[in-house]
Amino acid sequence: MASSNNHETISRASLHTQKKFELIEKYIMPWAQKLMNNSNCKGLVFIDCMCNSGLYYDANNALIEGTPLRVSRILRNIAGQYPCKHVYLYFNDRDEAKTALLSEIVPKETANFHIEITSKDASELLRTIGSKLSQPNLHYFLLYDPYDANIDWEALLPFFRHWGEVMINHMVSDPVRAISQVKKKSTMQKYEGTYMVSDFEKLVPFGSDKTAYEKRILQIINALKGKRRYYVAAYPFYNTQNSQMYSLIHCTSNPVGFELYKKTAWQTFGDHSSNKNNHGRENQLMLDFDGPGTLTTQTDESCFTVLDIAKYIHYCFKGQRDVPLEAVYGSLKSHPVFPADGYRSQIRDYLKSDFGAEIKVAKDPVTGKKETRISFAEGKFNYE
Numbered sequence: 001m002a003s004s005n006n007h008e009t010i011s012r013a014s015l016h017t018q019k020k021f022e023l024i025e026k027y028i029m030p031w032a033q034k035l036m037n038n039s040n041c042k043g044l045v046f047i048d049c050m051c052n053s054g055l056y057y058d059a060n061n062a063l064i065e066g067t068p069l070r071v072s073r074i075l076r077n078i079a080g081q082y083p084c085k086h087v088y089l090y091f092n093d094r095d096e097a098k099t100a101l102l103s104e105i106v107p108k109e110t111a112n113f114h115i116e117i118t119s120k121d122a123s124e125l126l127r128t129i130g131s132k133l134s135q136p137n138l139h140y141f142l143l144y145d146p147y148d149a150n151i152d153w154e155a156l157l158p159f160f161r162h163w164g165e166v167m168i169n170h171m172v173s174d175p176v177r178a179i180s181q182v183k184k185k186s187t188m189q190k191y192e193g194t195y196m197v198s199d200f201e202k203l204v205p206f207g208s209d210k211t212a213y214e215k216r217i218l219q220i221i222n223a224l225k226g227k228r229r230y231y232v233a234a235y236p237f238y239n240t241q242n243s244q245m246y247s248l249i250h251c252t253s254n255p256v257g258f259e260l261y262k263k264t265a266w267q268t269f270g271d272h273s274s275n276k277n278n279h280g281r282e283n284q285l286m287l288d289f290d291g292p293g294t295l296t297t298q299t300d301e302s303c304f305t306v307l308d309i310a311k312y313i314h315y316c317f318k319g320q321r322d323v324p325l326e327a328v329y330g331s332l333k334s335h336p337v338f339p340a341d342g343y344r345s346q347i348r349d350y351l352k353s354d355f356g357a358e359i360k361v362a363k364d365p366v367t368g369k370k371e372t373r374i375s376f377a378e379g380k381f382n383y384e
């Protein structure tokens with residue numbers, strides 16, 4: 001589902017694409033800093049195997065930077081702070097005009113900051129790097145960012161099995177629009193590979209059901225990770241017509257990276273779980289038909305708010321007394337969408353004001369340590 005201007009050396013970046021750049025940039029800075037601070041980490045490797053030219057036009061024809069330039073600047077800076085550690089960047093795009101432009105504009109290498117720019121098929125690059133992944137103490141981040149639903153799982157496999165993180169752009173709008181009209185054998189094979197089915201016909205019942213494709217991608221990641229403990233978080237991106245274009249899926253065996261991605265995504269989307277425009281309907285009161293006479297707010301599962309996090313916590317803990325607040329926030333750590341960090345005071349305020357929770361500081365009878373505890377109201381919340 002290549003957009004019409006993808007063949008241009010400098011293509012146009014829509015608002016959702018700019019959000020994607022922003023999210024990756026915001027994530028990479030603390031990711032790199034945390035790892036470089038760790039004495040076990042000897043260096044970082046960042047790979048954008050479908051990197052484009054590094055430059056785009058926005059709607060006003062102003063030039064803006066894509067991921068390779070944003071990330072290079074951040075990582076060059078961080079490399080400067082850790083002269084004994086190395087940073088390696090691999091940028092690749094099969095379009096030679098794009099990589100030629102990128103080569104001219106990336107920041108200069110230094111003694112410990114290295115950039116390799118190639119122009120080949122992404123799978124070929126990943127096979128070369130994938131065979132060297134066992135180098136000790138190097139931490140990898142791989143961005144796999146095609147403009148259509150085209151994922152080579154075999155090339156990605158080594159990255160799921162080694163220490164490091166993988167971010168995949170799942171362009172779900174591609175099959176949703178095209179699956180019922182596909183005639184070409186090569187296109188059928190593309191979808192068979194991406195959704196790992198032996199026969200294209202098995203995908204036809206998926207039709208335009210986005211959730212079905214997304215579920216399938218999560219099943220594949222779950223199978224490829226092997227027996228490792230693994231964390232996957234995916235956030236949807238919408239265009240200005242409020243149609244979901246893709247999900248940016250972050251995969252890691254590191255719970256710190258998982259939490260960081262969730263928090264960064266929410267902050268990038270202005271304290272929501274996506275960039276969907278809900279036209280001011282969030283937090284708008286409506287009658288709750290499950291609990292006659294009570295009022296509730298509408299939950300949009302494609303764009304959650306902080307109030308929805310509080311609603312979820314109330315639902316999980318309702319009726320429980322004197323629960324340590326830390327344990328309540330901690331329960332979000334395994335949640336695939338809600339961050340456990342970054343919104344604690346807002347969640348706490350909502351729990352008190354909208355869900356009737358009571359908060360007090362108490363002494364632990366065994367340790368004697370003071371801790372904040374929360375008691376939850378019974379049943380449904382009520383705005384009356």
Ligand SMILES: C[S@@+](CC[C@H](N)C(=O)[O-])C[C@H]1O[C@@H](n2cnc3c(N)ncnc32)[C@H](O)[C@@H]1O
Nearest residue numbers: 050051052066067093094095121122145146147
């Ligand atoms: C969505 S853009 C990448 C954007 C870039 N990652 C960024 O964040 O700035 C997709 C790019 O992938 C390249 N591409 C698509 N399929 C490829 C493949 N199999 N191998 C290498 N490059 C590919 C296209 O030429 C295009 O420039």
